[in-house]
Amino acid sequence: MVFAVTATLAAGTGVLSHRGGGPSADERRMLGELSLVPVLAQRPDATDYERSAFGQAWTDNTDAAGANNGCDTRNDILNRDLGDKVLAVVDSCARAVAAGELRSPYSGHWIVFKRGKGSGAKVQIDHIVPLAYAWAMGARTWSGAMRQRFANDPANLVAVDGEANQDKSDSAPSRWMPANSGFHCQYAVQFVMVLRTYGLYLDRPSVPVLTRALEQC
Template sequence: MALVVCTALAAAVAAQTVCTRPAPGPRVDARPALAALAALATVPARTHRDDYDRAAFGPAWDDGSDAALAGNGCDTRDDILARDLRDTTHVATTACPRAVAAGEMRSPYTGDRVDFRRGRERGGTVQIDHIVPLAYAWDSGAHAWGARLRLTFANDPANLVAVDGRSNQDKGDSPPAEWMPPNAGFRCRYAVQFVLVASTYGLAVDERSVAVLRDALGQC
């Protein structure tokens, strides 16, 4: 399963996101990400704020933050499942005419095959991860944003990827200095996305994470 590389438009970050698939082949051109990493605002260490609230980023998951998908009736979770899963079947729900009912994927974080079945008991086997965690973003500058920008960030496909549930839980709100994908083959793409998202939204990154990201990009 290859992550769709999405680059948010910095000049219109509250309006739309452009998503393109990476070129075929295992190598990724890390030069844009390395340049963006060098220009990132950095802080010596993460400062954990005590006023983080998930609700500050709006309802999970919003329909309409991505201009290409706005108004399709499906929320962001449905859209990411449709993007990242393979061999999917669909079902119509009250809101979404083509919600993913079942599918399969190889979790990019582990490389393991995971089956998805829609439903309260089984849907958690595949979860949607924020590559730059919401709580980390809050500590890194999002606490000063307006509600619309926070909603856009929380639903930006450039910052979202379908993964196995256990990896998502293990990661929590950890930055790269504390957690990187166990699947070493995915760390380059993970670092590229983390850096481009942080750069687009003007987020500061702690110095230990900058070093980890630089090392991962050097392996691309």
């Protein structure tokens, strides 16, 4: 089974392009995908969740897309998402971002990134479908290898400002959506497709939230 999610992005914006004139074929398809996600009345308790259940953080040693390339997952996502980059060699990656800039899709704020003390807090890599949420919605039954793949799947990862990431924590869409409303469409698309790809459940209160976001695409 192949675990990969792809979405067409409008260049430089981080959101799906909107063509207007009523629902597009992509919008209808995504609403159809949402309708196929199994729903639970509420999110189950996950007091048994531990980050270690998803393996070593940002390991390159998985079968996720793009893995085993000589760079850990964090550096891969920084390289993918940051612009105006200067690259350097570090222990965990031969083409790590030493400096660059990011317009955080969650807040819309521009961030100047420079590798060094504090840079890991300033620009963070977020799991769009949070690991704790995934654990509660089905991942607790997976093998360790599958959870490690999930934690490092680029389709579920995005570079964002640390403040927004901390604000989100492990919230479902029913409790948190990006402050940048222009990213709601893309956020909903990726959330839904990750659930579909991995066979995860969705909490019922999040269904109308994701539906509204997809209707804005």
